[in-house]
Amino acid sequence: MTDLSTTLTGPRGPKPRKRLSPANIMLYSTLFVAAVYYLLPLYVMVVTSLKGMPEIRLGNVFALPVEITFEPWVKAWSEACTGINCEGLSRGFWNSVRIMVPSVIISIVIASVNGYALANWKFKGSEVFFTILIFGAFIPYQVMIYPIVILLRETGDLIAAATGTNFRLMGTLGGLVIVHSIFGMPILTLLFRNYFASVPEELFKAARVDGAGFWSIYFKVMLPMSLPIFVVAIILQVTGIWNDFLFGVIYTKPEIYPMTVQLNNIVNSVQGVKEYNVNMAATLLTGLVPLVIYFVSGKLFVRGIAAGAVKG
Amino acid sequence: MGNTTQNDLELDPELMGAAKPVHSDPSIEIKNLHLSFGSVEVLKDLNLEIDKGEFLVLLGSSGCGKSTLLNCIAGLLDVTDGQIFIGGRNVTWEEPSDRGIGMVFQSYALYPQMSVEGNLSFGLKNARIPKAEIATRVARAAKTLQIEPLLKRKPAALSGGQRQRVAIGRALVRDVDVFLFDEPLSNLDAKLRADLRVEIKQLHQTLENTMIYVTHDQIEAMTLADRIAIMKGGKILQLASPNEIYSRPANKYVAEFIGSPTMNFFQGELSDGAFSCAAGRFSTEGYEFANASAGGSAWFGIRPEHIQCGDEAASQPNQLESRVQLVEPLGSDTLARVGVGENQIWVRLDGQAGLKPGDPLTIGFSATLANIFDSTTEERL
Numbered sequence: 001m002t003d004l005s006t007t008l009t010g011p012r013g014p015k016p017r018k019r020l021s022p023a024n025i026m027l028y029s030t031l032f033v034a035a036v037y038y039l040l041p042l043y044v045m046v047v048t049s050l051k052g053m054p055e056i057r058l059g060n061v062f063a064l065p066v067e068i069t070f071e072p073w074v075k076a077w078s079e080a081c082t083g084i085n086c087e088g089l090s091r092g093f094w095n096s097v098r099i100m101v102p103s104v105i106i107s108i109v110i111a112s113v114n115g116y117a118l119a120n121w122k123f124k125g126s127e128v129f130f131t132i133l134i135f136g137a138f139i140p141y142q143v144m145i146y147p148i149v150i151l152l153r154e155t156g157d158l159i160a161a162a163t164g165t166n167f168r169l170m171g172t173l174g175g176l177v178i179v180h181s182i183f184g185m186p187i188l189t190l191l192f193r194n195y196f197a198s199v200p201e202e203l204f205k206a207a208r209v210d211g212a213g214f215w216s217i218y219f220k221v222m223l224p225m226s227l228p229i230f231v232v233a234i235i236l237q238v239t240g241i242w243n244d245f246l247f248g249v250i251y252t253k254p255e256i257y258p259m260t261v262q263l264n265n266i267v268n269s270v271q272g273v274k275e276y277n278v279n280m281a282a283t284l285l286t287g288l289v290p291l292v293i294y295f296v297s298g299k300l301f302v303r304g305i306a307a308g309a310v311k312g
Numbered sequence: 313m314g315n316t317t318q319n320d321l322e323l324d325p326e327l328m329g330a331a332k333p334v335h336s337d338p339s340i341e342i343k344n345l346h347l348s349f350g351s352v353e354v355l356k357d358l359n360l361e362i363d364k365g366e367f368l369v370l371l372g373s374s375g376c377g378k379s380t381l382l383n384c385i386a387g388l389l390d391v392t393d394g395q396i397f398i399g400g401r402n403v404t405w406e407e408p409s410d411r412g413i414g415m416v417f418q419s420y421a422l423y424p425q426m427s428v429e430g431n432l433s434f435g436l437k438n439a440r441i442p443k444a445e446i447a448t449r450v451a452r453a454a455k456t457l458q459i460e461p462l463l464k465r466k467p468a469a470l471s472g473g474q475r476q477r478v479a480i481g482r483a484l485v486r487d488v489d490v491f492l493f494d495e496p497l498s499n500l501d502a503k504l505r506a507d508l509r510v511e512i513k514q515l516h517q518t519l520e521n522t523m524i525y526v527t528h529d530q531i532e533a534m535t536l537a538d539r540i541a542i543m544k545g546g547k548i549l550q551l552a553s554p555n556e557i558y559s560r561p562a563n564k565y566v567a568e569f570i571g572s573p574t575m576n577f578f579q580g581e582l583s584d585g586a587f588s589c590a591a592g593r594f595s596t597e598g599y600e601f602a603n604a605s606a607g608g609s610a611w612f613g614i615r616p617e618h619i620q621c622g623d624e625a626a627s628q629p630n631q632l633e634s635r636v637q638l639v640e641p642l643g644s645d646t647l648a649r650v651g652v653g654e655n656q657i658w659v660r661l662d663g664q665a666g667l668k669p670g671d672p673l674t675i676g677f678s679a680t681l682a683n684i685f686d687s688t689t690e691e692r693l
Contacts (some may be wrong), residue, residue: 063369068491075500109491200419200421202417202418202419202421202494203421203422203423204420205383205386205388205408205415205417205421206417206421206422206423206479206482207423207434208387208408208409209386209388209408209413209415209441210386210407210409210434210435210438210482211407211408211409211410211435211438211439212434216438220423220434221423224423224424224425224426225424225425304367
């Protein structure tokens, strides 16, 4: 064990890596340009939303605000007018929450059970059923808009007639929740089915030998090990439903418009002065929820994947 | 299926080292079992009777239907036709949990989110067994398998051998008469596999319950089994004691499947008490023909360990001149591939044989230990 460093010549130990190789310079400059390309509009929006109207009229889009004001944010949230209603975006926000929460829960609960049944409890015709369901994911929404209008109206009328109440599905929150839940079904079922299909079949067999039934296996064996896929499903559904405009504008009415529809009505109103700062603030407010979901559950997502990677 | 019953008489308890099967009381009976997936017939008219306390190994290459048969017995697959009896009860339509079986899987199949204790007690909780009883049974299983210190751990924090022990424990706590093993040791490294193999054998001797063990590993089959069922294409080719299967294989497939290196074969003609082939004319004196009038085109098979070399070859009735082509020293033995004319033959020699490729070698063997098969039917003659 004498001093080896004197006896060894030539390459030794880890291979040195150049930091500023041409490939790296190309890579980082491309990434930088791409980042600027996406961040610049966001910068302009944030900066503009913090300026007063006189400052905006000067036309220096990229300039930092001389005098920071939160007035536009407050106005966007609670005072901006759409038509005769001047409650700001807050009403749309709560409408969106009331639409999103039940839609996300219902669609994920049903789709996860669907996926579990399709992956583990194959029945006669289950493959055909699955194919039809997946086919649904490729039909453009626009084709189904009017049939759904009729379906919601007629079903609502039927229930109303049967119960003798004033029940309605068309133009109500309930109707929109149903539409969102159904439209989430193909992609979510595919997601869950593929995840449960990747769970070793022997685990399912072992549970059956242990006397667990359909629900017992679902709740006690499958559910505890599928946090990652639930997080993925939640991200998909929350952002999808929150960002939805089309269904919101068609199947509801002004009092219960979701936030996206209301944002459009504020930004696109043609009367009076265009308040760019308020518009920017309103847009940022609307985009905040998906953004927060990404940041919060992104971490959970990674943790979920890590937990799943060491499964027994 | 004619060879399923006659072999029991030759069971040598000394060689088995395990509980002798009691023939009057079958633990599992499989009658005319058929299973098809669509148009693919996986199991064809399979009949099998397993005695109480017997250790039966289902052996075969992948795709032979051995795991499928085990799944049918467990009730994890619906059979197309036929009946399954466990403990005298027709369980063909019963749920897996009601059949009185415990099963151990190749991939352990432990519930990843439950502790070892949770894994062991899951089946008992489903069966609504009182808490105190569950605790006793889990403690007893943990003691038997020496996993007591691991009870609070999650499966992810266990090694492969420990996981498989827990998986065996899960079958143990169920207090059942029949254990089903589906290649339980295939995911372990060689050393652990040998250790756990001994433990499973020990467990069988202690519990004395019926065990059906699926494997493609002939060492596991030979060491563990009271009887081995060799399967191919959804049929049982031979069902007999390990010794019987090794020394008197019923057909050429079984002869080739068991033994490593595999049995050497010569193709030739059998006539007038002698076998003639390209390598020479072998006397068949000492060979017990199943059919006295056997003759015609045949295979002559001799195991590498039944071929003598050098001076010992001289005393054998059949001798051949050969040239060493390849030498594999294993320490305890030396394997050598030698050329006899067109044929390549493996021989097993002493560990200190010191052969080199190119050396001339005289090999000799007797027909007493040989196996002769018909060329067309490949059945034993």
